[in-house]
Amino acid sequence: MRRLNQAMSTLTGRELILLAACVAITIAFASASPVFATPENAATIMRNSVELLLIGLGMTLLLAMGGIDVSIGVVMGLAAIAVGRALGADLDPALATVIGPLTGALLGLVTAAVVVLGRIPAIVGTLGLLGIYRTAIFVVLGGQWLSGLPTSLTEILGASLAGVPLSFWMIALAYLAVWLALRRTSFGLHLLAIGNSEEKARLAGISVIKVRFAAFIISGMLAGLAATFYVATYRNVEMSTGSTLALDAIAAVVMGGTSILGGRCSLIGTVLGVLLLRILQNGLLLIGVPSLWQTVVTGGLLIAVLSLEVLAGRLSFSKLGWAGR
Amino acid sequence: MSEAFLVAKGIAKRFGGLTALSNVDLEIRAGEVLALLGDNGAGKSTFIKVLAGAHPPSEGQILVAGQPVSFASPKDAAASGIATIFQELALSENLSISENVYLGRELKHSVLGIPFLRRREMKQRVAELLKELDAHISDPEAPVGSLSGGQRQSVAICRALNLNARLVIMDEPTAALAVAETRKVLSLIRKLAERGCAVVLISHNISDVFEVADRMVVFRRGRKVAERLRAETEPEEIVALITGAHPDVRALEKAQ
Numbered sequence: 296m297r298r299l300n301q302a303m304s305t306l307t308g309r310e311l312i313l314l315a316a317c318v319a320i321t322i323a324f325a326s327a328s329p330v331f332a333t334p335e336n337a338a339t340i341m342r343n344s345v346e347l348l349l350i351g352l353g354m355t356l357l358l359a360m361g362g363i364d365v366s367i368g369v370v371m372g373l374a375a376i377a378v379g380r381a382l383g384a385d386l387d388p389a390l391a392t393v394i395g396p397l398t399g400a401l402l403g404l405v406t407a408a409v410v411v412l413g414r415i416p417a418i419v420g421t422l423g424l425l426g427i428y429r430t431a432i433f434v435v436l437g438g439q440w441l442s443g444l445p446t447s448l449t450e451i452l453g454a455s456l457a458g459v460p461l462s463f464w465m466i467a468l469a470y471l472a473v474w475l476a477l478r479r480t481s482f483g484l485h486l487l488a489i490g491n492s493e494e495k496a497r498l499a500g501i502s503v504i505k506v507r508f509a510a511f512i513i514s515g516m517l518a519g520l521a522a523t524f525y526v527a528t529y530r531n532v533e534m535s536t537g538s539t540l541a542l543d544a545i546a547a548v549v550m551g552g553t554s555i556l557g558g559r560c561s562l563i564g565t566v567l568g569v570l571l572l573r574i575l576q577n578g579l580l581l582i583g584v585p586s587l588w589q590t591v592v593t594g595g596l597l598i599a600v601l602s603l604e605v606l607a608g609r610l611s612f613s614k615l616g617w618a619g620r
Numbered sequence: 621m622s623e624a625f626l627v628a629k630g631i632a633k634r635f636g637g638l639t640a641l642s643n644v645d646l647e648i649r650a651g652e653v654l655a656l657l658g659d660n661g662a663g664k665s666t667f668i669k670v671l672a673g674a675h676p677p678s679e680g681q682i683l684v685a686g687q688p689v690s691f692a693s694p695k696d697a698a699a700s701g702i703a704t705i706f707q708e709l710a711l712s713e714n715l716s717i718s719e720n721v722y723l724g725r726e727l728k729h730s731v732l733g734i735p736f737l738r739r740r741e742m743k744q745r746v747a748e749l750l751k752e753l754d755a756h757i758s759d760p761e762a763p764v765g766s767l768s769g770g771q772r773q774s775v776a777i778c779r780a781l782n783l784n785a786r787l788v789i790m791d792e793p794t795a796a797l798a799v800a801e802t803r804k805v806l807s808l809i810r811k812l813a814e815r816g817c818a819v820v821l822i823s824h825n826i827s828d829v830f831e832v833a834d835r836m837v838v839f840r841r842g843r844k845v846a847e848r849l850r851a852e853t854e855p856e857e858i859v860a861l862i863t864g865a866h867p868d869v870r871a872l873e874k875a876q
């Protein structure tokens with residue numbers, strides 16, 4: 296009990312609210328649907344959270360820096376195609392596990408080049424890339440699904456270590472790596488300083504360009520890792536793979552207490568935000584709400600959380616330039 | 621008189637068609653507080669931004685300890701021992717005091733090739749510095765956003781000291797401060813000079829300047845129009861130099 300108390304006291308108000316919200320909707324859905332509170336459904340929710348969690352970690356870094364990437368879901372789609380093609384071509388499956396993160400990192404590099412070197416607001420630059428990547432996916436797939444992929448990758452990630460699936464360890468490792476980078480290295484400190492004010496960070500002697508490049512590349516790499524898990528699980532890639540993930544990630548991260556304007560972030564908050572969103576989407580589906588409504592719920596939540604932050608005086612958009620209006 | 625730490629020769633700065641500075645010569649000496657005075661828009665901030673490496677000069681040369689230097693960034697200037705506390709304080713409100721003091725020059729140790737922060741040491745060193753400056757801040761982990769204006773100045777001064785700066789430049793450090801906090805910052809400025817630092821201070825407050833400065837330089841419309849030792853001048857003369865009512869300034873401006 297004392298342990299629990301200690302753990303609770305390290306959480307911020309926002310994180311406690313999210314935790315409480317997760318518990319509350321779990322109880323509500325459990326009483327509304329007999330299927331909801333089963334171990335199988337819990338596993339489904341966890342499974343559905345993997346890609347969003349990985350992409351959310353990257354999005355937390357980007358938002359903390361005052362950046363954003365609205366193309367990140369489609370980046371995952373492209374990386375998934377690369378992984379799928381590699382598997383289809385009977386590439387060594389161990390090698391196939393690095394194809395995803397590598398493709399993601401490369402696309403992150405492209406994003407950074409466009410946004411940082413082009414000095415374009417990230418939201419506009421990545422919106423442009425989103426348009427380009429969508430068509431790229433269409434062209435690469437030629438309107439066809441990539442399906443019936445071999446199970447080799449599934450077997451690798453499904454293997455277990457100390458009784459726990461390898462995939463779980465990889466996600467834990469990704470979380471730990473991002474946490475260390477954010478809280479225990481200069482990179483994290485510089486990221487937060489840039490999120491507070493790029494000009495001040497520059498005056499303090501921080502290489503702003505390098506840090507921004509690194510953040511976009513890490514975010515891309517995490518999206519590539521997410522793609523690897525996606526392909527391992529579903530063994531197919533379609534046109535719309537990943538298309539709602541950017542919205543989901545931004546909503547989850549913002550709900551978690553990371554500032555959409557940068558300078559402040561919470562990784563635990565992101566994990567809780569991801570869980571809340573996925574529990575909500577799963578529960579709504581089980582009580583019979585058509586899946587069409589999922590993005591309505593996500594978008595509505597995002598807008599509601601931002602409005603509440605503005606009302607509470609935690610957030611002010613009034614000093615932004617044209618891109619912010 | 622000690623030898624000059626920094627010599628500026630014929631500094632000019634143009635922003636497009638606007639000439640913000642022209643032909644400024646100046647010497648800055650160790651252990652001395654030099655005040656820059658002048659009306660709004662006279663070019664004071666622009667001049668120190670040139671010294672700080674934030675703006676490249678359009679013309680002129682800077683010598684540090686006798687050697688010509690050219691700064692591409694504030695980092696270069698810092699490497700030459702110049703620390704600048706800008707008018708719009710360059711502190712990150714979301715970071716802690718100790719993080720701000722070390723920002724851009726963190727202490728690190730390598731574990732498996734990854735450079736991890738040495739947070740405890742940074743915190744300890746900052747606590748020492750704050751105590752040394754008698755800054756009345758107890759917790760180096762407090763976020764800078766929660767501090768008062770005077771406390772923020774102390775943090776900025778701490779940062780300059782920690783960079784082992786030999787020249788500390790301050791742009792209107794007391795402009796937004798109440799009386800007690802102003803006194804505190806002025807005494808910090810004297811402390812810096814006593815430690816052998818050269819200090820350049822920009823201020824619109826003549827009585828503050830007469831309290832701490834050893835030498836005063838007056839800017840007008842981008843030019844240096846006068847230089848006085850405190851012992852040889854009076855507040856009235858300095859005001860006349862700033863407003864342009866002084867005969868010396870009139871003669872100078874007529875000649876152009």
Ligand SMILES: Nc1ncnc2c1ncn2[C@@H]1O[C@H](COP(=O)(O)OP(=O)(O)OP(=O)(O)O)[C@@H](O)[C@H]1O
Binds near residue numbers: 635658661663664666
């Ligand atoms: N980045 C810039 N781009 C264009 N013009 C500038 C820039 N910085 C300063 N100026 C101009 O240069 C001139 C000198 O400005 P500066 O800020 O150096 O004055 P100052 O003496 O510091 O004034 P104050 O006492 O109001 O702070 C002004 O006309 C100002 O508008």
Ligand SMILES: [Mg+2]
Binds near residue numbers: 664665666707791
């Ligand atoms: Mg100024």
